[in-house]
Amino acid sequence: MFVSLNWLKNYVDIDQLSPEDLAELITKSGIEVEGLERFASPANNVVVGYVESCEKHPNADKLNLCQVNVGEETLQIICGAPNIAQGQKVAVAKPGAVLPGNFKIKKAKLRGVESNGMICSLQELGVEEKFVPKEFASGIFVFPEDAEIGADVNELLNLDDIIMELGLTPNRSDALSMLGVAYEVAAILDVPIRLPHTNYHTEEEKVENYVSVKVEAAEQNPYYGAFLLKDVKIGPAPLWMRNYLMAAGIRPINNVVDITNYVLLEYGQPLHAFDFDKFGSDEVVIRMAHEGEKLVTLDNQERTLTSEHLVITNGKEPVALAGVMGGADSEVSEQTTTVLLEAAYFEGQTVRKAAKDFDLRSEASNRFEKGVDPNRVQKAGERACKLLQEYAGATVLNGVFEYDHLDYSEKTVTIWTSTINDRLGTNISNDDIADILRKLNFNYEQDGETFTVYAPTRRQDIVIFEDMLEEVARIYGYDNLPFTLPSGGAQAGGLTKQQELKRYVKRFLEGAGLSETVTYSLTSKERATELVSPEVAEAMVSSVSLAMPMSEEHSTLRLSILPEMLSSVAYNLARKQVNVAYYELGSIFISKEEKVTRQPDEKVRLAGALTGEWLTHPWQQEKKTVDFFVVKGIVEALFESLNLNVTFVQAKVDGMHPGRTAQLFIGDQAIGFVGQVHPQLQKEYDLKETFVFDIDFDYILSIHENEPSFAKIPRYPSVTRDIAIVVDESVQAGALQAAIAHAGGELVKDIQVFDVYQGEHLAEGKKSIAFSLFYQDPERTLTDEEVESSYQAILDAVANEHNAELRG
Amino acid sequence: MKEQLQALEKEALEKVDDATSLKELQDVRVAYLGKKGPITEVLRGMGKLSKEERPVIGELANKVRGNIADAIDSKKASIEAAELEKQLEEETIDVTLPGRPVPTGGPHLLTSIVEEIEDLFIGMGFEVSEGPEVETDYYNFEALNLPKGHPARDMQDSFYITEEILMRTHTSPVQARTMNAMEDKRPVKMICPGKVYRRDTDDATHSHQFTQIEGLYVDKNVRMSDLKGVLDRFAKQMFGQEREIRLRPSFFPFTEPSVEMDISCKVCNGEGCSVCKQTGWIEILGAGMVHPRVLEMAGYDPKVYSGFAFGMGPERIAMLKYGVDDIRHFYTNDMRFLKQYHQA
Numbered sequence A: 001m002f003v004s005l006n007w008l009k010n011y012v013d014i015d016q017l018s019p020e021d022l023a024e025l026i027t028k029s030g031i032e033v034e035g036l037e038r039f040a041s042p043a044n045n046v047v048v049g050y051v052e053s054c055e056k057h058p059n060a061d062k063l064n065l066c067q068v069n070v071g072e073e074t075l076q077i078i079c080g081a082p083n084i085a086q087g088q089k090v091a092v093a094k095p096g097a098v099l100p101g102n103f104k105i106k107k108a109k110l111r112g113v114e115s116n117g118m119i120c121s122l123q124e125l126g127v128e129e130k131f132v133p134k135e136f137a138s139g140i141f142v143f144p145e146d147a148e149i150g151a152d153v154n155e156l157l158n159l160d161d162i163i164m165e166l167g168l169t170p171n172r173s174d175a176l177s178m179l180g181v182a183y184e185v186a187a188i189l190d191v192p193i194r195l196p197h198t199n200y201h202t203e204e205e206k207v208e209n210y211v212s213v214k215v216e217a218a219e220q221n222p223y224y225g226a227f228l229l230k231d232v233k234i235g236p237a238p239l240w241m242r243n244y245l246m247a248a249g250i251r252p253i254n255n256v257v258d259i260t261n262y263v264l265l266e267y268g269q270p271l272h273a274f275d276f277d278k279f280g281s282d283e284v285v286i287r288m289a290h291e292g293e294k295l296v297t298l299d300n301q302e303r304t305l306t307s308e309h310l311v312i313t314n315g316k317e318p319v320a321l322a323g324v325m326g327g328a329d330s331e332v333s334e335q336t337t338t339v340l341l342e343a344a345y346f347e348g349q350t351v352r353k354a355a356k357d358f359d360l361r362s363e364a365s366n367r368f369e370k371g372v373d374p375n376r377v378q379k380a381g382e383r384a385c386k387l388l389q390e391y392a393g394a395t396v397l398n399g400v401f402e403y404d405h406l407d408y409s410e411k412t413v414t415i416w417t418s419t420i421n422d423r424l425g426t427n428i429s430n431d432d433i434a435d436i437l438r439k440l441n442f443n444y445e446q447d448g449e450t451f452t453v454y455a456p457t458r459r460q461d462i463v464i465f466e467d468m469l470e471e472v473a474r475i476y477g478y479d480n481l482p483f484t485l486p487s488g489g490a491q492a493g494g495l496t497k498q499q500e501l502k503r504y505v506k507r508f509l510e511g512a513g514l515s516e517t518v519t520y521s522l523t524s525k526e527r528a529t530e531l532v533s534p535e536v537a538e539a540m541v542s543s544v545s546l547a548m549p550m551s552e553e554h555s556t557l558r559l560s561i562l563p564e565m566l567s568s569v570a571y572n573l574a575r576k577q578v579n580v581a582y583y584e585l586g587s588i589f590i591s592k593e594e595k596v597t598r599q600p601d602e603k604v605r606l607a608g609a610l611t612g613e614w615l616t617h618p619w620q621q622e623k624k625t626v627d628f629f630v631v632k633g634i635v636e637a638l639f640e641s642l643n644l645n646v647t648f649v650q651a652k653v654d655g656m657h658p659g660r661t662a663q664l665f666i667g668d669q670a671i672g673f674v675g676q677v678h679p680q681l682q683k684e685y686d687l688k689e690t691f692v693f694d695i696d697f698d699y700i701l702s703i704h705e706n707e708p709s710f711a712k713i714p715r716y717p718s719v720t721r722d723i724a725i726v727v728d729e730s731v732q733a734g735a736l737q738a739a740i741a742h743a744g745g746e747l748v749k750d751i752q753v754f755d756v757y758q759g760e761h762l763a764e765g766k767k768s769i770a771f772s773l774f775y776q777d778p779e780r781t782l783t784d785e786e787v788e789s790s791y792q793a794i795l796d797a798v799a800n801e802h803n804a805e806l807r808g
Numbered sequence B: 001m002k003e004q005l006q007a008l009e010k011e012a013l014e015k016v017d018d019a020t021s022l023k024e025l026q027d028v029r030v031a032y033l034g035k036k037g038p039i040t041e042v043l044r045g046m047g048k049l050s051k052e053e054r055p056v057i058g059e060l061a062n063k064v065r066g067n068i069a070d071a072i073d074s075k076k077a078s079i080e081a082a083e084l085e086k087q088l089e090e091e092t093i094d095v096t097l098p099g100r101p102v103p104t105g106g107p108h109l110l111t112s113i114v115e116e117i118e119d120l121f122i123g124m125g126f127e128v129s130e131g132p133e134v135e136t137d138y139y140n141f142e143a144l145n146l147p148k149g150h151p152a153r154d155m156q157d158s159f160y161i162t163e164e165i166l167m168r169t170h171t172s173p174v175q176a177r178t179m180n181a182m183e184d185k186r187p188v189k190m191i192c193p194g195k196v197y198r199r200d201t202d203d204a205t206h207s208h209q210f211t212q213i214e215g216l217y218v219d220k221n222v223r224m225s226d227l228k229g230v231l232d233r234f235a236k237q238m239f240g241q242e243r244e245i246r247l248r249p250s251f252f253p254f255t256e257p258s259v260e261m262d263i264s265c266k267v268c269n270g271e272g273c274s275v276c277k278q279t280g281w282i283e284i285l286g287a288g289m290v291h292p293r294v295l296e297m298a299g300y301d302p303k304v305y306s307g308f309a310f311g312m313g314p315e316r317i318a319m320l321k322y323g324v325d326d327i328r329h330f331y332t333n334d335m336r337f338l339k340q341y342h343q344a
């Protein structure tokens, strides 16, 4: 809502404050002032001039030579505007004037003839082109005849006005009118309010003789008032009204249209003027549209209506889409002489639906949607009649033909001073409350600390105690509330064990060299099905998509963090950031239904992606490129730090390199995978060799024990034996290690691979793997015999199970 | 013999003096003090001496031996010192060469902000709650006093999956869920960080996915001044002790009264500048007293209980605190952006 301060001054006195201070007060006590701007920059030395003569320039076809009387002198001015004519009153920038844009007016010679100033258009005076009335849009502005010669134009054209832009929350639609803003300002400044005049002279002739009103949709249209005005003379609205409309962001058209717009802004009540001669009948029938019925609206668009749209008809066909837009056929034009003026209450949801269906959000629909003040509907009609009588010469017929089922009652809300103080933490007195209610212009009855408040109908937002609590608090001033801390029991806050574990894992991975990402949960339908971990693929039935996505890119809920994470990797590669090491802890969404009827299961996953160099230390010739074992090492270390035993099993996972991927298990539970992205998919994502992991973190949360038990520090020495064995190259280290652990018995505390070799000195298809075995008994020193016998058992086992030979 | 011994001593001491390595020194030791050395040889000939001469020569021989041994030891020490020095000299490195790098990572800026805020409210007795990102229409809207058709639903155009299921548009549903789940209707004091989603086209100031932190405190006798006190403490800890807060009326369907909280602008200290659009204040969060309908729907009697709630955007806070100029930075995961916030 744009509020012209000059206009506002008609209702409340605000001159005691600077616009900035006023804006600050309004913001602090109720409505956010989002902007404070001059309507135009004021022009000095620009006055009203009378064009005494206007002749063609002797040396230029398109220029005119004018003698312009500016009061104390007559200036010779050359003017190129096409609409200049003798007898006009125009805005003259005298030599020495400075126009917006620091445009200085000087005496000049144009094609050999002297010119002492400039005749201005509104644009040249700083008015935005889109607000300038059409007839002056491509030429100079012409004042009404009564403009005083020599008068300063700043005031006449309202150029010194300041426009306050209000950001209205949905509950404060009362401030969608100048009067609403005036009530607000009156309450804040504690000043009286002056209401506009609505009295006008009526003819004997009654409206009923010309028109009747029938409402067939009372729920959607509880009130419809029809005024009839004859002898209307279409012309320009008075200058002050045009100025206010322009300041409020509306382009003036003609007196009838401008007056309905003016009253709309003044009262917050939309009105509609029909050309009664083109109305097509003498009855106004308001009903729901028939399915498929057509209406050509003011913007010359044909609209196909449905039974959910409320229409004004002439008994035969629609003439207006109620509360949204009038019909083209009955539009007020230059020829209009009889006006049927509609002042009605249309129900918000109905108007909202129509405005939405036809994408026709307007000043009118916006106000109906939010609910207009029942007590201002007819008043606004009367105000328009008064103005039409005054400024369009209209004869107003007696009465208003109306249909009325509107609820005009004020809601009563009871408040108690003590409860207000309990809720606010204040010490407000009964008198303070009474004073606040008086400032708000709310009627009330007081009985000690009990106030029965009659919420005025302009404030539809006030319904319950808490609404009044807010009114009292904001007028009392939030700045005046004390600072306290909750008096309730000193409860200890904290993280749950699971939340702590999440933080631990994050810090662990960060310490291991990974950077945390936050990627989008919504991905493309295609990506959503990529790199899905086998246990997720098994649990899900379908991916979940939005009903109406903004774009295909973000249309489907992720089933893995990896696709969007890989997009981020590619984003970096494209910007020459070739070393990337990521992790993310976030939800995926698993639906177990073919067609979604319930919320999908949200599972927390821990994913990572690494590419490029892991370690570069050139001058010592050290360089490690990310490979499977870098990523596996991080994952292993994580699980070790969580004291969880995880096994890696060679596996095939969609989208992953078939030879370089391991599935992870804790016991029999599949919990994710680690490996290299399939080279083909790498190519699709524009990646280099990239290694990823994806782990079911919810499962880890569910099994993790937070308190590790104490294990004694061994007091007896350990014995190390190395063993190098030769096996077929297909035998996996993990299998050998399992066999060694099993055969070696309890004394084997740790087994580490320290060499893997294939090539010279070994038969084709064979490889050698060397392990270090650590033997220990916490209770005593081991004997050579014990170690030897375990060692032999190990040799026998690997020989039997894996055809292994001791490497000679 | 006496002369012989003295000559030997002189000769040996000269050789000790000339020795340049431990090996040479050892050779001298063997040559003069060994069992086959000349001194032993001299002593062997002592039998020929008179009784009177014997002890004199014996003493002299021992003295000569002692002198040579001492000279050797002292020479050994000095050679060892020289050799150590030489070794250390050889081992000297250029300490200005770069060290071996350690892979380093760190948290995302949003996580840092969220954890900082979590810890701050934990310090004031709050717990951390979480809720689903895919919500029901009931919890996302209806339980928050936003019935179907409510105009305020326009404020947050939503991503629906079905008519009843949608991507949550705020973390506020966790309020309702937490209160509903509380079977004995105990006081609730929690904050809830999480991802939220709105139908926005991604640009410098909009993101279809962003983060929110919701706070809720419901108890007997919760006052609006408590909200002001808690928010003031939050603002001072998060943005600096010099910051002032102010509350302005606003509107949220799930709180009444509703306010917006501003902090005094850090750049201009409230004087007005381009960052605060000349107002001296910067909007940080929305808050209010929990609407009685919301309490009622969650099974808390609004005559007995009252509460406050607040909600803020970590992206906005990060943008203010660190001057991040484009919200998309939080989601493109450019390593150059991420690394900036890994330092302590």
Ligand SMILES: [Zn+2]
Binding pocket: B265, B266, B267, B268, B269, B270, B271, B272, B273, B274, B275, B276, B277, B278, B280, B281
């Ligand atoms: Zn500032």
